[in-house]
Amino acid sequence: MRDFALRALDTARSRGANYADVRVLRQQAESVTVRLQNVEGLTYDESMGFGVRVLVDGYWGFASSHRMTMEEADRVAAEAVRIARASATVRGKPADLGPPAAIVDTYTTPVLKDPFAVPLDEKIALLLKTTEAMARTPHIVMAEANIYCQRDEKLFVSTEGSEIQQTLVETGCGIEATAVDEGEVQRRSYPNSVGRHQGTEGWEFVERWDLPGNAARVAEEAAALLRAKPCPSGVTTIILDGSQVALQIHESCGHAIELDRVLGTEAAFAGTSFLTVDKLGGFRYGSPVVNITADATIPGGLGTFGYDDEGIPAHSTPVVREGVFVGYLTSRETAAQLGQTSNGAMRASGWNRIPLIRMTNVSLDPGDRRLEDLIADTDEGIYMETNRSWSIDDRRLNFQFGTEIAREIKKGKLGDLVKNATYTGITPQFWGSCDAVCNRDHWIVWGTPNCGKGQPEQVAHTGHGAAPARFRNVQVGIMR
Amino acid sequence: MLGETELKNLADRTLAMSQADQTEVAIFAPHSALTRFANNYIHQNVEQQDVDIRVRAVLGKKIGVASSNDLSDEGLRSVVERALTLARHQKENPDFRSLPAPKPVRRIDAFVERTARTGPEERAAVVAQICDAASRAGLIAAGAFRTAVAEVAVANSLGIFAYHRDTMTDINTVVMGENGSGHAERVSLDVADIDGEEVAREAVDKALRNVNQTEIPPGEYDVVFQEYAVADILDFFAYLSFGAQAYQEKRSFMAGRIGEQVMGENVTIWDDGLAADTAPNPFDFEGVPRQRVTFIERGIARDVVWDSYTAGKEGRESTGHALPAGNTFGPVPSNMFLATGDATLDEMVASTKRGVWVSRFWYTRPVHPLNVVVTGMTRDGTFLIEDGKITSPIKNLRFTQSYLEAMNRVEAIGKTSMLCQAIAGVSRVPALKVRGWAFTGVSEY
Numbered sequence: 001m002r003d004f005a006l007r008a009l010d011t012a013r014s015r016g017a018n019y020a021d022v023r024v025l026r027q028q029a030e031s032v033t034v035r036l037q038n039v040e041g042l043t044y045d046e047s048m049g050f051g052v053r054v055l056v057d058g059y060w061g062f063a064s065s066h067r068m069t070m071e072e073a074d075r076v077a078a079e080a081v082r083i084a085r086a087s088a089t090v091r092g093k094p095a096d097l098g099p100p101a102a103i104v105d106t107y108t109t110p111v112l113k114d115p116f117a118v119p120l121d122e123k124i125a126l127l128l129k130t131t132e133a134m135a136r137t138p139h140i141v142m143a144e145a146n147i148y149c150q151r152d153e154k155l156f157v158s159t160e161g162s163e164i165q166q167t168l169v170e171t172g173c174g175i176e177a178t179a180v181d182e183g184e185v186q187r188r189s190y191p192n193s194v195g196r197h198q199g200t201e202g203w204e205f206v207e208r209w210d211l212p213g214n215a216a217r218v219a220e221e222a223a224a225l226l227r228a229k230p231c232p233s234g235v236t237t238i239i240l241d242g243s244q245v246a247l248q249i250h251e252s253c254g255h256a257i258e259l260d261r262v263l264g265t266e267a268a269f270a271g272t273s274f275l276t277v278d279k280l281g282g283f284r285y286g287s288p289v290v291n292i293t294a295d296a297t298i299p300g301g302l303g304t305f306g307y308d309d310e311g312i313p314a315h316s317t318p319v320v321r322e323g324v325f326v327g328y329l330t331s332r333e334t335a336a337q338l339g340q341t342s343n344g345a346m347r348a349s350g351w352n353r354i355p356l357i358r359m360t361n362v363s364l365d366p367g368d369r370r371l372e373d374l375i376a377d378t379d380e381g382i383y384m385e386t387n388r389s390w391s392i393d394d395r396r397l398n399f400q401f402g403t404e405i406a407r408e409i410k411k412g413k414l415g416d417l418v419k420n421a422t423y424t425g426i427t428p429q430f431w432g433s434c435d436a437v438c439n440r441d442h443w444i445v446w447g448t449p450n451c452g453k454g455q456p457e458q459v460a461h462t463g464h465g466a467a468p469a470r471f472r473n474v475q476v477g478i479m480r
Numbered sequence: 481m482l483g484e485t486e487l488k489n490l491a492d493r494t495l496a497m498s499q500a501d502q503t504e505v506a507i508f509a510p511h512s513a514l515t516r517f518a519n520n521y522i523h524q525n526v527e528q529q530d531v532d533i534r535v536r537a538v539l540g541k542k543i544g545v546a547s548s549n550d551l552s553d554e555g556l557r558s559v560v561e562r563a564l565t566l567a568r569h570q571k572e573n574p575d576f577r578s579l580p581a582p583k584p585v586r587r588i589d590a591f592v593e594r595t596a597r598t599g600p601e602e603r604a605a606v607v608a609q610i611c612d613a614a615s616r617a618g619l620i621a622a623g624a625f626r627t628a629v630a631e632v633a634v635a636n637s638l639g640i641f642a643y644h645r646d647t648m649t650d651i652n653t654v655v656m657g658e659n660g661s662g663h664a665e666r667v668s669l670d671v672a673d674i675d676g677e678e679v680a681r682e683a684v685d686k687a688l689r690n691v692n693q694t695e696i697p698p699g700e701y702d703v704v705f706q707e708y709a710v711a712d713i714l715d716f717f718a719y720l721s722f723g724a725q726a727y728q729e730k731r732s733f734m735a736g737r738i739g740e741q742v743m744g745e746n747v748t749i750w751d752d753g754l755a756a757d758t759a760p761n762p763f764d765f766e767g768v769p770r771q772r773v774t775f776i777e778r779g780i781a782r783d784v785v786w787d788s789y790t791a792g793k794e795g796r797e798s799t800g801h802a803l804p805a806g807n808t809f810g811p812v813p814s815n816m817f818l819a820t821g822d823a824t825l826d827e828m829v830a831s832t833k834r835g836v837w838v839s840r841f842w843y844t845r846p847v848h849p850l851n852v853v854v855t856g857m858t859r860d861g862t863f864l865i866e867d868g869k870i871t872s873p874i875k876n877l878r879f880t881q882s883y884l885e886a887m888n889r890v891e892a893i894g895k896t897s898m899l900c901q902a903i904a905g906v907s908r909v910p911a912l913k914v915r916g917w918a919f920t921g922v923s924e925y
Contacts, residue, residue, distance in 0.1 A: 033808045038573045042566045043545040043806035046559075049530065061600075062526040066549040083513075083525045086600030090608045092521025120569040128571070142729050144808075180730045185850040265518040267622035268654040268663075271842070274924075352528035391845045391878075393857045398878055398923040400855045402847050420848060422855075424878070424921055455624040456514055456526070478855075478880050478920045479847055 005157045007070055008052050011077035013159055017054035017084070019097060020077070021158040023309060024050040024068075025351035030116060033146040034127035036135055041146070042120075049351035052077045056084035058094020064352040098336035102161035103313070107306020109169040110299070111202035115149035118203045123147050126211065133215035134177045139223045142178040143215075146196055147171075147206055148449075162311040170302065170461065171205040172198030172449060175215060179222040186225035186419060188404055190218045192243050193387050198447035198461065199300045221405055228419040231406060233477035237381030238423055239374060239470045242438075244403055245364060246446035246464035247387040252427040253285075253292055254362040254462065255453075256396040257319055257327070258345075259334040261357075270453050271394025274427065275325060277338065285325040286431030289367055292320035294329055296344060296360035301463035302447030303362070305347075309355035312344035319362065323432070331357050349458035356454045361445055363465030367437025371468050374436055376412040382476060383407045383414060384421050400424040400478060423476045430471060438467035481596070482509050482531070482631060484643045490533065490551065491635035497560045500537035500567065502579045504636040506765050506804055508532045512628035515603040520611040520620050525600060536805040537563035538579060542570035545806035577792035582639040585769045588760040590646035591629075595671040598627040598649070602671075606651070609676030610683075614655045617684045623653030627671055634767035642767040648759060649674055650901060654860055655683040659925070660693060660873060662686025663840055663860035665708065667899045667906060669759060686839060686861040693873040695922055696864060702835035702891070703917040704828045704865065710818065710909040711900035712841045712856070713883050717749065718813045718903050720849045721884075722775050723801075724790035725810025733850055733884055734781050743779040743887040748819035750774040751785060753800070758815040758899065759906045763800060770800035773813070779888075787811040803904070814905035821893025821910065828892045828913040830868040836877070836919070837863040837870055852883040857923065878921035889915040 005022040012020035026048040033041030050073070051064035061084025063076045127145040134143035152168040174196030176189045191197040191209050199205050240248065256273045260266055263277075275283070285292075296314035298304055307313055310332050319327045329345035330338075334357065346355035375383065384403040392399040406421035407414045425433075445465040452459055482490075487507050494505045509531045516524035533556065534547040544566025548559040603625045614621035631645045651674050652665035664682035666674055705713075726732035733742065743749075753761040753770035763769050766788055774782045786794075787802035790810055801811035829837065836858075844856030858877050863870045894910030901907075 031806075035808060037571075038575060039571050040573070041545075041806055041808040042543065042570055043547070044562050044566060045547045047530075047532075047547075047549050049549065051528075060523065060525055062524070064526075064528045066530045079527060083527060083600045086515075086604045087522040087525045089601070089604045090517065090520075090522045090611055092519055092523070095523075120566065124569065124571060142731075178729065178731065183850070185731050263519075264620070264622060264656075265523050267518055267656060268624060268652060352530060354524060354526055389845045389847045389855065391843045391855045391857065393876060393878075393923045394842050394859055395923075395925065397925075398857065398876075398921055400878060400880065400921065402855075422847065422880075426924065455516055455524075456512070456528075456626070479853060 001155055004068060004073055005155055008050065008073040008077045009157055009159055011074045012052055012054045012081060015078050015081040016056055017081055018057065019055040019159055021053050021156060022050060023154060023156050023351060025152060025154045027152050027350065029150045031148045032123050032127060034131050035142060035144045036131055037128060039124055051351050052080040053354055054080045054084050055095055056081055057088060059084050059087040060095060061087060062354045095333050096336045097332040098341055100160040101311055103311055104163045106165045108167045109200045111169050113203035115171045115203045116151065130175055130211045130215045133212060134219040137219035137223050139179040139181045139226060140177050140219050141180045143219065145175040145211055147173045148196060156309065156311050158311055164307050164311050166306050168200060168305055169202060170198055171201050171203060172196040172447060173206045173209055173211055175211050175218060177219040177222040179226050181226045184226050186222050188218045188222035189386055190214045192446060193404060194450055198302050198449045200302060200304045201300045224417055225405060225419045228417040231418050231421040231477040235473055235475055237378055237470065237472050238474045238476060239378065239381060239383045239468055241385040241468050242442060242444050242466045243446050244384055244387050245466035245469050247390055247401065249362055249364055249464045249466060250448055250462065251390055251392045252396055252399055254359040257329050258357045259328040259330045262328065263334055263337065269455050274395045274397050279325055281326055283325040284323055285320050285428055286323045287434050288322045289437055290320055290323050290431050290434050291365040292362065293365055294319050294360050294362045298361045298445055298465065301361035301445040302449065302461045303360035303463035308344040308346045309348045310342065310346045312342045315343040317343045329357050329359065347460060349460055353458050356458060358460040359462040361463035361465060364437060366440040366443040366467050369436045369438050371438050371442055374438060374470055375409055375414060378409045379411060381409040382418060382421060383409055397427050420479055422478045423474050424478050425474060433472045433474065434469055435472055436470040442467035481629060487631060487633035487643060488641060491633055491641065494533065494535060494556050494560060495635060495637055497557050498537060500539055500564055502538035502637050504536040504579050504805060506534045507633045509631040510628065512626060513600065514624055514626040515600060515607055516624045517607045517611060518622035520615050522604060522607060533559060534804055535559050535563040537567045539567045541572040541574060541576045542567045543573065543576060544570060575793050576789065579636045579638055580640065580766050580768050580788045580798060583769050585642045585763045586754060588754065588762045590669055590760045592647045592670040595627055595647035595649050595669065596629045598671050603627065606674060606676035610653050610680040613680035613684055617688060619655045619657045619684060619687050621653050621655045625651040634763065634765060636767060640767035642763045644762055646759065651679055653679060653683050655687040657687055657691060660687060660690030661860045662690055667901055690861045690873040693875045695875045698919045698921055700916040700918055702832050702915050704832065704835065704837045705912045706839050707898040707900060707909050707911055708840035709838050710912050711902060711907045712844055714816050714818060714907045714909060715903040716846065716852055716854055716883050718816060720846060720852055722784050723810045723812050724784050724786045727784045728790060731849060733852065734784055737781045740781055741779050742781045743776050744890050745779045746821065746890055746893060747776055747779050747887050749776040749816065751813040751816050753815040755815065758908055761814055761905065764802040765804040766802040768798045768800040768802065773799050785811045785813050812904045816902060816907040818909045820895055820897050822895050823892040824895060825911050829865055829870060832865045832868060835865040837865055847880060854883055855880045875925055876923040877919040879918055880920040881918045886914050886917060891915050
């Protein structure tokens, strides 16, 4: 594999590339999905290929292929150079990568139990037990459970002398109960919605989240929601559970601090960002209790790795300190435009994609409250759990999110169940209204395995450490 | 391009290696390139070639699925073995009947040689037209121009072999000034249909008009939707309502309402993968020929799309809308149509006392799937209509609206239609005018 990658690098250089890197990636994924008592999805996918990224006189080209032959290495490298020369016909400011990076190293995700080594029978049995427990609850028409594991083995080489081998392992799991009755449909998920929760861990991740032990509760909550009162409309206090805070960070902070968006290079698809360069270091993003950090080194986080796909080591970067916006996620090219060096956020979803700036683990630092105390300290409001819908404008300002389940808070106590809960706001005002964050005992690094960006689109895996947090004067209940 | 002979050979070799009771091989071979631009220059420019071989092995009623892009004998043997191993560990699925039996598949020519031959130099020339037009207007352009070839072959041990190749090209741009933006996009099989000057003209014109936006309060407004927004509406029906799995599990509003009036009498929606004015796609990922399926006929619910698994549960035939094996989402429409009406966009505006023009939606997500309640933003050109005229640009609006209810309040339908990208293929849609659309928030720009 090394000889193959170096051959592509040599060809790119000899064809005129001033800079080139080659990524060779073998990706394996196993997925088991049970719906009621049928194993409806049992798949193993493997893909291997390589991509050559070149700069010719400051303009980019990229080509990729699944054929792992020396002849194809030459063809693809030459094609990447040809593409770069075509890029140079519609000229802007030539790309500058800043200081060269030459690193030789290896990195492997620490795993206690290889998820691929766990017998399929064990995985299937665990999921069947889970869905059986969910399906016992009246009104449950669908009980679904899944386990997913992925292994990426990748080699990065560059003309600057980097040679980095990484093996990244991810494991995820999730369950979902759907209840139907008299024209109403309600859904409850665990540990997180939109399929599953995931981390850079082994089988220990699935064991820790105990799907069977939560199955009956999840199903009962879905059924109870059928008869719950609708979310009231008005302005009130809300407390979000950790997983919904994670979604809030992802959408209103994580994407907003991607420097490529800020500089306009995602404008046509993903959009831009309200956190323009003039705001760095002085803009009040949130209240003084809001501290946000992008950290690719957190053990087990879904955005954890050794090196990004430009060969830059994983970083921990302050993003918001005591409410003030202080840092972006960057690449070599974008960091250089601010006179900085990259903080290692460039990742590609596969061998056939270029790296883009992607969230690592963008987290709200833990506060000092206990959830019980926070609820007891809230006279009136709504406690919302588990994301159900999410939408935000193309500058990451106006958002509207919904949760699967909610409860009224009255005089410091949790009260009636509430369905179809939604809340809306404008990002800096919303984070400015945050007056309390729960402590490290409640803090979990939630995995988001479905983050879309780029053209052609790439789906990235990101992490978000979060604990429950309280927000004042929030508009809730936006649905006819 | 591998070609039909090579793909047939690959499929036959793979089938011959399988000891399963039934085996299916689906091969997807894409070759695509995309030139991306922003700030009036090309900043990303990529090309990819791949082959995905997906094997579904059936042992009795146990099914395993594996995929690989290794075309060597060893690679093929490995993917077959992997699928068989998965099947052996499976539990019997009593709802599974059989892989589909062969049926005649129509040959459709959807391959345009000049699209397949388009290189980075030709894409750059079109991008240059857009960037130059934006620059001349004092604006900056961003966007992407893609050209692609795809081959798909499906074979199974019951005798199915189907092969199709097609080309696809699409371009989109957002042109921005200090305070506002405009957008345009085109989709076609034929790269000759992509006119950079024309795309730029639409986006630049809108960007120049979309400055100094005023703000209107949230509320219910009559809305004129350009085709881009209408395609989004159809996407949510495809995703939430018109597939057999959601129908069987009663998560779709269509469940229990076949034959009932569910939309306005002026609304007819169907799927037709064989039509000439779509991106034709004669069979699904099980090799079953696509049938035309009418979802809504003059407002009356008629049917949803089926694959062999969901159809087998009901003792009926697949309509040819299966996704690749291993998915647990169920069948989805791939070539949707909304019937055209008799209005022009000018007439829709002229008939509006006070309303809103929406160019396109952004980040739409379901809030309540059963009722198809969706929230999202407007983007890249939202305008106020007063006394039959577009009077001023307005700040982007958030909506929270049941698409199903809205389709009961369609006041006018465009007389022409546009091919747009869709959730799993393409949709051909006209512009629409809808009464009483619920805007629930306003952005800051």
